[in-house]
Amino acid sequence: MTAVTSDLAVPRDRRAGAWRLTGWLALALLAVGLASLTWGASDASPWVALAKLWQGEALTAVEKVVLLNIRLPRLAMSALVGAGLAMSGAILQGLFRNPLADPGIVGVTSGGTLGAIGAIVLGGLLPLALRETVGTSLVSVAAFVGAWFTTILLYRVATRDGQTSVPTMLLAGIALAALAMAMAGILVYMADDAQLRDLTFWSMGSMAGATWAKVATSLPILALALLASPLISHGLNGIALGEAAAMHMGVEVQKTKTLAVLWVAGATGVAVAVAGAIGFVGIVVPHLLRLASGPDHTPLLPNAALLGAILMISADMIARTIVAPAELPIGIVTAVLGAPVFLWILLRRRGLVGME
């Protein structure tokens, strides 16, 4: 054998850098979270409130309502939804081996939306008592089923022998999204619930309806998903070489795929059920992180959760202050930030859609 001919002592290892980034992102999340509690239409301040609590004084009614019942649940929900959507994007991209697979773009979000709307409309037929007990969770479960069904269908259509056809994936995503939104539109038309008629919520999302109840339904599912992510990241790294190669390296490919699909459906479904369809977070966040610290899914997934939360909280701050006292749908903000990034990926890497 020849001796080691290179003067590379050790190859560059990006893992340490990626975990350092995790630390910075956690700090940034804390800062953005505090900013979001501070910034708003009312001049209630978390700092003043904290100082009062410190000195044993009582909070005013306004402070209680604004901070504890409006801004805090809204902050928590933005963080959860952002984390869920960004991780869903990263996982879907790992599963399809393509950085363009975003739950919004390939129709998974629309499937979830259809499920949620279906549950609201048909849930109206349930007896009142039952409706009140299962209420939000029924919507979440239905959104999950819708997202799950769409993901499976998409995978069946676009993937043969473990190889995904990207044009097929994107085109099938358009068709699935159009079909799901058309059916959702019919349901919405039939219903006479004023809130449900608000199609903007379903197509562009909003954090305005944040309540502790919604946080409580989404938190367990998203927390479970976050904890389960190390189980998938290992497998997704293997699948980056192709499903067959992953199997030969000892990855339980089928198990990884099943978990990944359930994961994406769960996180996307919950996000849609509580906040409507919010696009582009799932594509922008993983892409930026891959540029910063490499595509290894083990740090990528938790980092995506953090950056997704940061981005969503920031987008929500913009959405609720830029046209105050009115509010922009948050999906407009994420689209303005995210669509150019999507185009930029396409420009740089035309090969991804078979144009090279």
Next chain:
Amino acid sequence: MIEAQGITVRLGGRETLHGIDFAAQPGQITAIVGPNGSGKTTFLRALTGELKHRGTVWLNGRATADIPVAELAGLRAVLPQSVRMAFPFTVSEVVRMGLRAGLSAGRDSLILPALDRVGATYLADRPYTDLSGGEQQRVQLARVLAQIWEPVVDDIPRWLFLDEPVSSLDPGHQFLVIRTVRDFAARGGGVIAVMHDLNLTAMMADRITVLKDGRVAANGTAQEVMTEPVLSRVYDCPLRPGRMPAQAMPFLLPQASPLEI
């Protein structure tokens, strides 16, 4: 030892392999050759358990279908014909992916020696997606070598399955890779390699299995298999092996004159 009996595969609605019997010994390189589309890749994929098939494959005496994937990954490694990646993993990250199962799990110290075996240490920090086809193939081979670094563990041989490991390489790297693979076999490991170039096959292989139209057309040593009747029939063109005087090793030159072509 690898044994396969009655391997039959259906792909796209038609039968691609028709009951292939096959055997390979550890300590040897067994080459699979044949014309384009004769079923070499399909057969290798069936042997490694990647494709659904009828018939049975035994690896060191155990039916592969009964061995869990994680354990199998410690017994054999597989080099596909080509591997495209969508994400810009660096070369050393790609090789590290091979270090997950069996004895190799977590041994990052194998990355550079494995790259060295294929003359690719200088690529270690480059993004895999930027490499040429030949460079990518060498990096994948390094990953596969790292996965089962020791050819024999506890007296049990480990196996390399290679689909055209040298087809896209320049002559210098072809020799380097062949030497690496020969060394793996010489130290007791088993190698099964789908090959394209008949001269390199003659140089490298201890045994050759020739496939044509999804059947075994011939089977034996280079001297036995690389004869005019066998090759001309299998490849449907006149192929007359010559002999290198010293080793009596067969070699082939294109035989037709420019006018005939």
